[in-house]
Amino acid sequence: TISFTVQFNVGGVNERLGTTGIAHLLEHMLFKGTTSVGTRNIEAELELYPWMDSAHDSLAEARARGDSVRAVELSERIVQLEDSAAVFIESNEFDHILTRAGARGLNATTTNESTVYFVDLPSNRAELWFALEADRMLNPVFREFYAERDVVAEERRMRVEMNPAGALAEAHLASAFRMHPYGVPVVGYMADLQVMSRQDVERYYRLYYGPNNAIVGIVGDLDPDQIEAWAREYFSAIPNAELPPVVTAVEPSQRGERRTELEWDAQPQLQIGWHVPAGTDPDAPSLAILSSLLTGGRTSRLYRRLVLESRAATAVFSSLGPGMQYPQLLQISATPRAPHTTMQVEELIYEELELLIQEGPTDSEMERVRNQISAGSVRRIQSNIGLAFQLVESVALFNDWRETFRYSDKLRAVTADDVMRIARTYLTRSNRTVTTLVKTENSR
Template sequence: LEARLAATLDSASALEIPNEFDAIMSRAGARGLNATTSYEATRYFVEMPSNRAELWFALESARMKDPVFRGFYPELDVVKEERRMRLETSPGALLQTALLAAAYEVHPYGVPVIGHASDLDRLTRGQAEDYFRRYYGARNAVVAIVGSVDPDQIIQWANAYFGDLREGEPPPLVVAEEPPQRGVRRIEVEYDAEPQLAMAWRGVSGDHPDAPALAVLAVALTGGRTSALYRRLVTADRTALQVSAFQGPGFLGPRLFWITGAPRAPHASDELEESIRDEIRKIQETPPSGAVMQRIRNQIRAGDYRRLGRNFQLAGQLADSEATFGDWRTTFRLSQAVVDVTPEDVQRVAREYLKDSSLTVATLVRPASEGPTP
């Protein structure tokens, strides 16, 4: 069977020019042609000279209307190898994947975006093509173009090249609701690497009114050298090599509020956990000062300017906002909502969300020795 498959793949490869899409775009001056996949969207992006914009419309519309899946199985092997590299041999990815599986009992966020190895082993070309025909249609697609272009001309090309694109089906709604968590969940991941710690509390979706305050809380804890946890763990106590706080995964579903760190030898993960808990208690008891809040606002504004200062990044923000909320302006409203957070808001969300009844803790540990070394 493997010999027949190899022969069929060889026959199919004779009918295609590998990477020709990329080659045509590169000859036209394009750069950064790539794609990413998250829980809620797949993004395709490229930078190219404005006078070659019509070429993008011609090539991308052909790819969306009538793609050829002749190279499916070689590309599937590439995805499998990518999964092995990113998930199975990365200590941090292993730890976070295990934590997600423990924190989510029913929601899809508990499954890696790239899927399980067994999912990829069973995936067929027919299944992939059916998925594409169902969901890669006009109703689910958003295009953002930023640069020195004529908007009227862009609209004309969009109608000409994409006007007859099939509508497609809306993606199925995720209706799963996590059951109540009844206490701290703890897991250990054995891997031959330096120890790591991940703590994650049940949080809110990205469009929840409390999401901006949780974003500010993350900056207060680990946003730069003057943040509470960095200053204590990395600079003062020197018990950690690094520490980070963020919200994720995804955006539309029930996210987690994460704090991750790597202990500095000879210190251990349980020391980091206790120090993290102590700093959280401080914020729960006393809101951040006005000076701290101003520093955070300045950091957030500077980050917004950097993120939106390049055409490439601005296009991504606009497309994400339109696809997620149905309005490209929402990205700017969310940025302003973060700036408007008060010290009392930060204290309130720390009290409400960072509690043991919603906490999952994962630690990366070396495998126990199977016996004495001879």
């Protein structure tokens, strides 16, 4: 078996207001096929799309004017045109071709900084991946566009607008990042999704999605010379794309704590984030160890204090994010256990952080956490697909696949003094953003 990943170095940070969520929508659309895959009659199919897109533009104008009658008429017209196009479409043919070839795990994911497509294939079908990937890189057709856009809008509705945890996470990042695009959700804003057109997506795709902006990771039972030959054969004729502009926005240093409160008829939750350096910074391994010291397992400091000893919380965890290329957040999330409040849990967290800053971690804690993170890193690269992901990420972040295998050594070099230094430097009141989910008044 061979695992294939192709990462396009374009994601949420490369979008602008008005087209937020476009990279994630493109993730969906690139499974819709090409001029030769997914169609029974490409000429007849393509003839319908300008009419459909024109109706969509008129629909956006009608909604902006508040003309609900005209909006209903145009919505029905788009559905009729989509039904007409469906006659010429072989839905999910891209998926079916790979499945018949023995593929497993076909999927994709979009982050703030990249979009990754991946699949496992039998070794004797490796050339098929190159043929299909080159075809959709060069000749994609964004068929079933408006129906799929509605699917993505519904995904946002379920993940954010009807989900208290999702709403809390979105509000937290928006509060912490007021200048940097990390504050904009990868799934996009609903207002943008509802008016996004096929032309918007096609322009964005043609601008940034080319072989010069892609990293391919291939791991498994393969012949490297043959793989390189196929790569040259299938990808060399594809035109290069533009590289996304470098994100120059820098989040200004906070001049005081930021607090945001969301009311929801749901269990209260707490999220605290401190601005910390990017995942490529020399302090990144120390930050990973700090995070694991706090919430990595039942013996971690905050789990022991909040969940086991005080029983003030039912859960606590921490993370670094939402991306790695730019200065990010060290985030702590906790769910209070009734009758404890978010404020009580918050104070316990600060008490434990102060102890860590003053006394530092013990030698046994440091060894446990180093082993814990190293073991997790090893587990991630034990599968072909896991190793492919890590290699591609190392190239994207460090321009060197060897960084995948240097991480454990970097963890071993972190000292207790390093942990105390970064905790003292970054875990300050003025550098933190606090977001809480509280019960609505009428539900108390």
